[in-house]
Structure formats: structure tokens, C-alpha cells
Amino acid sequence: MSTIAQKKGFGATLWDYLTTVDHKKIAHLYLIAGGFFFLVGGLEALFIRIQLLKPNNDFVSAGFFNEILTMHGTTMIFLAAMPLVFAFMNAIMPLQIGARDVAFPFLNALGFWLFLFGGIFLNLSWFMGGAPDAGWTSYASLSITSEGHGIDFYALGLQIAGLGTLIGGINFLVTIINMRAPGMTYMRMPMFTWTTFIVSALILFAFPPLTVGLFLMTFDRMFGANFFDAAMGGNTIIWEHFFWIFGHPEVYILILPAFGIFSEIFAIFSRKRLFGYSSMVFATVLIGFLGFMVWAHHMFTTGLGPIANSIFAVATMAIAVPTGIKIFNWLFTMWGGSIRFTTPMLWAIAFIPSFIMGGVTGVMLGSASQDYQYHDTYFVVAHFHYVIVGGVVFALFAGAHLYWPKMFGTMLNEFLGKITFVLFFVGFHMTFFIQHFLGLWGMPRRVFTYLPGQGFETSNVISSIGAFLMAAGVIVLLVNVVITSVKNEKVGNDPWEDGRTLEWALPSPPPYYNFKQLPLVRGLDAYWLEKMDGKKGMTPAEPIGDIHMPNNSFIPFTISLGLFIAAFGAMFHGDEGNTWGVPVLIFGLLFTLGSMFVRSIKDDHGYHIPKKELLDDKDLGGKA
Amino acid sequence: MTNEQLNSGNPRVDIEYRRKKNAEEMRHQVISFALMIFLTLIAFVAVAYEEFSGWFVVPFILLLAGVQVIFQLFYFMHMSHKGHEAPKLFMYAGMVVAFVTILCYTTIIWW
Known part of the structure; x- marks a missing residue:
């Protein structure tokens, strides 16, 4: 492979992306796939809001509405928010710690393809006899009686996608523990890297319960087991516990990277060191730890009894403390800073009040006795959209604008970015603020319609108009992306001019080996320190030498494809008169195992970029 | 980790240091191996001895198993090392x- 950039045909580019093990290209893949599913989930949200626009609406049928709302939640959490978060982790985290790639590039690619095939499998349900319809939580007694194959798509699709996420999480953990550049101690890691680290640990501990729960569900529905069937001696509550032992850490898996992105933004655009860095680290660890101790607050009305409810209510409220620490640190970072109101900074500033509103309703819901009033009303819907949209989605938009130059080498248009922000911000509050009141007035969640004369009409109209404003904001962003890509004006290494961490010392986008020489890190905000000392780039920590690189591989794709095929066999083998189910299941699994076998016996030692090539090549990564 | 080379010009220093380390390591492994055999014997005796009820034996051998896991991790899998x-x-x-x-x-x- 040569370092000289050549113009490649479409086929060559496609093959390059299908086989890539480069963390930057995998980040592109995650961004594109996650972005696509985000649009799909957004369309589903619009259908929900159109249906609820007026009382007794018949835009969709009741059954179809259940499918749409289930797929909206599942798609947005598993197929949009998680991969988009992973996109930024992949793109930025190795650069921030001064690594040439993640620890296991092959596994990184495998994680992506597993996620993608899981996501495609789940969405094929639309064309193959109906989507899952038991809500994104898929509570057992409802989901095991659901007819058709909808829930089978849910169980198998999430199983495959979840495997990918687990692999990705372990990969990030090893990367951060083992591959930090010389001088990059734990307490010098940028905040986004810290949150990636904690989130990966949460993934490691939280995804196995989901895997187990989904396997039990798979066996109950497709292979005649009775884990959740009370009549056969099973226990339907087990699913709820498994789901929420996973599900509660999952929401922290989403929000902590958002906190990381905002921490970077506040520091960069206030031109100040992040206030209370060590307390931020402490708060992140504490949130991660407490996240495992509160799952039953989703189940207050299940009937666990007053003692369990009280303990989980207290534990839940304890989480407000570290979150409060973070909020105050962000405010103090801005205090006295020389603030620039760029698009990412606008999202970050808007995030603070929006997220606090979601946090306050969270504490209200966390109070067990009150929860009996709020449970299954639109109040809950308003709450979790305030934290997930006001926290995670704002961070994804902010991160997209902030890191676009680092990922693609071009700057998104600031003016259009601000239009996106205004439309989305106004639309978001319009849609969800009124839903608090709808809930308090008694509108239950997950209903496909409501009757006139109950006082819900005007509020639902307002809510639906807000949803369309959000959609308009997203369309402006898409236009922005197209315009930026067509113009293709390349920018330098530090396009925001106030970059603090290592990634801004590299060209945009960085060369495929990231660092020609590993940088020497002298403190927190490594690149900022060097800039303040009047240097142009990082001090190298090693002489220029050969760089060992991994070879591209198509095997991650085939491993994932095998599981994708096997899932069809597992799902249809129980149908009346089905003969091909079991053979397809076995074939798919053998395909996967065979791919893994090839990977094991084939010697693949990668290749070296010779020193001479690096020395000849003055432009690429010379500064770092 | 003991296997790492030291940055000394004198090869004797390195070898003597490693020999001392290895001897110490060996002693630890032998001691813990003997202890583990001993604990296993106790476990067998506890099960075989009919006077003890199951309510004592089961938690007791689980406790012994826990100790064995710690030995295994720290001495045989070198978790006591840096x-x-x-x-x-x-x-x-x-x-x-x-x-x-x-x-x-x-x-x-x-x-």
C-alpha cells in the first residue's frame, strides 16, 4: 500500500470500506449507518405524531401504531444513538490518547458489521410479515403471546447487534488501558476519552444480562422453552429484571459520551481548562457505578414491595449528586471564559437547561410513591425524551459539527448549523414540554388514539408541530452536509483554532497511521500546552521508524453474514411445514465458524510502512 | 514482570537478579501448591465425614473453593505481579x- 493519495473508482472505494480495519473509516461507517437508522427512527416518530395529531385519527391502524412505536424506540436506542456514539468514539478516542489505532482493529470491524447486520435484520421485519409490537422493552408476558414473527426479529436482531456492541466496548477498554502515548497518564486523558472508558466498562457489565434475556426470549418463542410462562412454572418478571439490569446502564452508556463531548466543547469554546477535571472524572465513575444499583426504579409498579421500592428510590436520587457536580463544573468552565458562540457551543449551552429539566422530572419519577401516579403516562415520555434528546441527540449534533473537520477534512457551514440548531431546539421543546402536562392530565403512553373532549386536542397539535420543526432542522443539516461535501474545502489541523487535545495536532483528516511519531504528552490538554509554549506541534516521543499496520480483511463481514443467515433459519424453522429452517440455521452458524476458522489458521502479520516512505512524505502527520 | 530485560550493560546483574526472582517465585508456587492440595484434602474429608450436616459442608467447601481461586489467580496466574x-x-x-x-x-x- 502506498501513502500517496490516488483517485479511486467507486468499486475500489466500496471494497476498501467493506474490508477496512482502520478506526477512522469504521467511524465513517458507524456514522453513515447510524445516521440512516436515525432518519428511519425519525420517520417513525413523525408517523406517531401524525396519528396523534387529532382525536380518533385513522392515519395508521392500532396494530400498525404499536409496531411503529416499538420500532421507533428500538431503532433510536440500539441502531441510531449507540452507533452514532460509537462513531465519535472510534473517530476521536484513539487520536486523543495518541494511538495509531484501536487495540484490535479486526474486532473493531467485526463489531460494526455485527451491528449493521443486526440492524438490517430487525428492519427487514417491516417487509416480512410485521415488525415487533411489544414496545422497546418487550415485556415478557406480552411479547411471548405476540403473533407473527415481530418479536423474533427483535430478539434475534438485537442479539446480533448486541454482540457487536459488546465487542466494541471490550476493544475500547483494552485500547485505553494499553495504548496511551508516552506521558498520557489516566489523569491526563481528555474527558471524552474518560467517558469512553467508563462507558466501555458499562457495556462490558451491562450487555451480558441483555444477551441472556434475549436468549431466554429466543428459546421461549422459537424453541419451545417456558422461562417466562408462569403457567409452566416460569416467571415473567425475570425478563423485566434482565432487561432493566441492562437497560438502566444502557441509558448511561448513551449519556456519558454525550457528557464527554460537551466537556470538550465547553473547554474549547470558553478557551479555558475544564473546571474541576478530577471531580468530573470522579463523577463519571460514580455515575457509572450507581447506574447498576437502580434498575428496579423502572419497576416500581411491578409490586416489589415497599422496602425494595424505597431502597431503589434512594439510590436513584443519589445519582443526581454526581450529575449536579458535572453541571456546576460546566457552568464554572464557562464562567470568566472568552466564549465563542459556534454551532457546537450553542448545542452545549442549550443542553444544560434542557437536560436539567429531564433530570428534575427523573427525580420526580424516582420517588416511588409519586411514580404510581406518573407511570405509563405521557409524563414518562416527556421525561426520557428530555434526557435522551436534550442530552444525547444534542451531543450528537454538537459532536457532528465539532468533529466533522477531523473526520472528513471539511467544515460544516456555520450559518446552516445555527439554523439547524434553532429549528431543532424550538421543535424539541414544543414537542416534549407539553407532553409533561398531557401526562399529568391523564393521557396514557403507547395508545394509538384518544377521544375528543378530554382536553388533549390542542396540546397534541402543538406537540406534532414541534416534531415537524425538528424534522426541518434535520433536513437543514442534511443539506449542510451535501453542500459541504460538494464544495470540499479542506481545512488545517486545528480548524476551531482553540483545539486543546491531541486530535487537533493531527491533519484533518489524519493520515491512516495517525501519528508518524508517537507524541510526548506533558499534561492535560496536551496540544494546548504546546501551543502556549509557542510550538507548532507535539514533541515526538520516539524517532521515526517503521510502522506496523494491520491488513484489511473481508472476514468480519462474512462472520456477521453467517449469523444473519442463521437468524432466518432460527426464526422460520418452527413455522407450519417449514423444512428449510434447520438446515439454514446450521449453514449460517457453520459459515460463521468457518470464517472464524479461516481467520485462526491464516497467518496475517500485517505489513510495515517503511521508514523511508515516512521520511519522504513531509505533509502527512509531520507535526505530530 | 520478571521476564523483562533490565537496562543494565552487565549481563551478570540481569541473570543473577532473575535467578533470585525465579527462586522466590518457585518457592511461592510450591508453597501454594502444597496448600492447595491440603485444602482439597480437607474438602474431601469434610464431605466424607458423616457427622457433618450438609448445611455445614456446602458453605465450607465453597469457602475453600474461593480460597483456591485466589491462590490460582495470584500465584499461578501471576496476578500478584506488577x-x-x-x-x-x-x-x-x-x-x-x-x-x-x-x-x-x-x-x-x-x-
């Missing part, structure tokens, strides 16, 4: 989370 801080942290964190979860299930959730 450079294992992160695996230790994650194992302990995992144990705490699993323990609290099980405690929760057994005490307040399944009544």
Missing part, C-alpha cells in the same frame, strides 16, 4: 456488581 492493576480492578468491580445484584434478588426482590 502490571495487573487494570484486570484486578475490573474483576473486583464485576464481583461487586454481581454480588450486589444477587443480594438484591435474594433479599428484597424475590421476597
Whole structure:
């Protein structure tokens, strides 16, 4: 492979992306796939809001509405928010710690393809006899009686996608523990890297319960087991516990990277060191730890009894403390800073009040006795959209604008970015603020319609108009992306001019080996320190030498494809008169195992970029 | 880790240091091996001895098993050496989370 950039045909580019093990290209893949599913989930949200626009609406049928709302939640959490978060982790985290790639590039690619095939499998349900319809939580007694194959798509699709996420999480953990550049101690890691680290640990501990729960569900529905069937001696509550032992850490898996992105933004655009860095680290660890101790607050009305409810209510409220620490640190970072109101900074500033509103309703819901009033009303819907949209989605938009130059080498248009922000911000509050009141007035969640004369009409109209404003904001962003890509004006290494961490010392986008020489890190905000000392780039920590690189591989794709095929066999083998189910299941699994076998016996030692090539090549990564 | 080369010009220093380290290591392994055999014997005796009820024997041999796991990890899998801080942290964190979860299930959730 040569370092000289050549113009490649479409086929060559496609093959390059299908086989890539480069963390930057995998980040592109995650961004594109996650972005696509985000649009799909957004369309589903619009259908929900159109249906609820007026009382007794018949835009969709009741059954179809259940499918749409289930797929909206599942798609947005598993197929949009998680991969988009992973996109930024992949793109930025190795650069921030001064690594040439993640620890296991092959596994990184495998994680992506597993996620993608899981996501495609789940969405094929639309064309193959109906989507899952038991809500994104898929509570057992409802989901095991659901007819058709909808829930089978849910169980198998999430199983495959979840495997990918687990692999990705372990990969990030090893990367951060083992591959930090010389001088990059734990307490010098940028905040986004810290949150990636904690989130990966949460993934490691939280995804196995989901895997187990989904396997039990798979066996109950497709292979005649009775884990959740009370009549056969099973226990339907087990699913709820498994789901929420996973599900509660999952929401922290989403929000902590958002906190990381905002921490970077506040520091960069206030031109100040992040206030209370060590307390931020402490708060992140504490949130991660407490996240495992509160799952039953989703189940207050299940009937666990007053003692369990009280303990989980207290534990839940304890989480407000570290979150409060973070909020105050962000405010103090801005205090006295020389603030620039760029698009990412606008999202970050808007995030603070929006997220606090979601946090306050969270504490209200966390109070067990009150929860009996709020449970299954639109109040809950308003709450979790305030934290997930006001926290995670704002961070994804902010991160997209902030890191676009680092990922693609071009700057998104600031003016259009601000239009996106205004439309989305106004639309978001319009849609969800009124839903608090709808809930308090008694509108239950997950209903496909409501009757006139109950006082819900005007509020639902307002809510639906807000949803369309959000959609308009997203369309402006898409236009922005197209315009930026067509113009293709390349920018330098530090396009925001106030970059603090290592990634801004590299060209945009960085060369495929990231660092020609590993940088020497002298403190927190490594690149900022060097800039303040009047240097142009990082001090190298090693002489220029050969760089060992991994070879591209198509095997991650085939491993994932095998599981994708096997899932069809597992799902249809129980149908009346089905003969091909079991053979397809076995074939798919053998395909996967065979791919893994090839990977094991084939010697693949990668290749070296010779020193001479690096020395000849003055432009690429010379500064770092 | 003891296998790492030292940055000394004199090859004798390195070899003598490593020999001393290895001897010490060997002694630890022999001691823990003897202890593990001993604990296994105790476990067998406890089960074989008919006077003890199951309510004593089962927790007792589980406790012995726990001790054996610690020996295995720290002496045979070298977790007592430097450079294992992160695996230790994650194992302990995992144990705490699993323990609290099980405690929760057994005490307040399944009544």
C-alpha cells in the first residue's frame, strides 16, 4: 500500500470500506449507518405524531401504531444513538490518547458489521410479515403471546447487534488501558476519552444480562422453552429484571459520551481548562457505578414491595449528586471564559437547561410513591425524551459539527448549523414540554388514539408541530452536509483554532497511521500546552521508524453474514411445514465458524510502512 | 514482570537478579501448591465425614473453593505481579456488581 493519495473508482472505494480495519473509516461507517437508522427512527416518530395529531385519527391502524412505536424506540436506542456514539468514539478516542489505532482493529470491524447486520435484520421485519409490537422493552408476558414473527426479529436482531456492541466496548477498554502515548497518564486523558472508558466498562457489565434475556426470549418463542410462562412454572418478571439490569446502564452508556463531548466543547469554546477535571472524572465513575444499583426504579409498579421500592428510590436520587457536580463544573468552565458562540457551543449551552429539566422530572419519577401516579403516562415520555434528546441527540449534533473537520477534512457551514440548531431546539421543546402536562392530565403512553373532549386536542397539535420543526432542522443539516461535501474545502489541523487535545495536532483528516511519531504528552490538554509554549506541534516521543499496520480483511463481514443467515433459519424453522429452517440455521452458524476458522489458521502479520516512505512524505502527520 | 530485560550493560546483574526472582517465585508456587492440595484434602474429608450436616459442608467447601481461586489467580496466574492493576480492578468491580445484584434478588426482590 502506498501513502500517496490516488483517485479511486467507486468499486475500489466500496471494497476498501467493506474490508477496512482502520478506526477512522469504521467511524465513517458507524456514522453513515447510524445516521440512516436515525432518519428511519425519525420517520417513525413523525408517523406517531401524525396519528396523534387529532382525536380518533385513522392515519395508521392500532396494530400498525404499536409496531411503529416499538420500532421507533428500538431503532433510536440500539441502531441510531449507540452507533452514532460509537462513531465519535472510534473517530476521536484513539487520536486523543495518541494511538495509531484501536487495540484490535479486526474486532473493531467485526463489531460494526455485527451491528449493521443486526440492524438490517430487525428492519427487514417491516417487509416480512410485521415488525415487533411489544414496545422497546418487550415485556415478557406480552411479547411471548405476540403473533407473527415481530418479536423474533427483535430478539434475534438485537442479539446480533448486541454482540457487536459488546465487542466494541471490550476493544475500547483494552485500547485505553494499553495504548496511551508516552506521558498520557489516566489523569491526563481528555474527558471524552474518560467517558469512553467508563462507558466501555458499562457495556462490558451491562450487555451480558441483555444477551441472556434475549436468549431466554429466543428459546421461549422459537424453541419451545417456558422461562417466562408462569403457567409452566416460569416467571415473567425475570425478563423485566434482565432487561432493566441492562437497560438502566444502557441509558448511561448513551449519556456519558454525550457528557464527554460537551466537556470538550465547553473547554474549547470558553478557551479555558475544564473546571474541576478530577471531580468530573470522579463523577463519571460514580455515575457509572450507581447506574447498576437502580434498575428496579423502572419497576416500581411491578409490586416489589415497599422496602425494595424505597431502597431503589434512594439510590436513584443519589445519582443526581454526581450529575449536579458535572453541571456546576460546566457552568464554572464557562464562567470568566472568552466564549465563542459556534454551532457546537450553542448545542452545549442549550443542553444544560434542557437536560436539567429531564433530570428534575427523573427525580420526580424516582420517588416511588409519586411514580404510581406518573407511570405509563405521557409524563414518562416527556421525561426520557428530555434526557435522551436534550442530552444525547444534542451531543450528537454538537459532536457532528465539532468533529466533522477531523473526520472528513471539511467544515460544516456555520450559518446552516445555527439554523439547524434553532429549528431543532424550538421543535424539541414544543414537542416534549407539553407532553409533561398531557401526562399529568391523564393521557396514557403507547395508545394509538384518544377521544375528543378530554382536553388533549390542542396540546397534541402543538406537540406534532414541534416534531415537524425538528424534522426541518434535520433536513437543514442534511443539506449542510451535501453542500459541504460538494464544495470540499479542506481545512488545517486545528480548524476551531482553540483545539486543546491531541486530535487537533493531527491533519484533518489524519493520515491512516495517525501519528508518524508517537507524541510526548506533558499534561492535560496536551496540544494546548504546546501551543502556549509557542510550538507548532507535539514533541515526538520516539524517532521515526517503521510502522506496523494491520491488513484489511473481508472476514468480519462474512462472520456477521453467517449469523444473519442463521437468524432466518432460527426464526422460520418452527413455522407450519417449514423444512428449510434447520438446515439454514446450521449453514449460517457453520459459515460463521468457518470464517472464524479461516481467520485462526491464516497467518496475517500485517505489513510495515517503511521508514523511508515516512521520511519522504513531509505533509502527512509531520507535526505530530 | 520478571521476564523483562533490565537496562543494565552487565549481563551478570540481569541473570543473577532473575535467578533470585525465579527462586522466590518457585518457592511461592510450591508453597501454594502444597496448600492447595491440603485444602482439597480437607474438602474431601469434610464431605466424607458423616457427622457433618450438609448445611455445614456446602458453605465450607465453597469457602475453600474461593480460597483456591485466589491462590490460582495470584500465584499461578501471576496476578500478584506488577502490571495487573487494570484486570484486578475490573474483576473486583464485576464481583461487586454481581454480588450486589444477587443480594438484591435474594433479599428484597424475590421476597
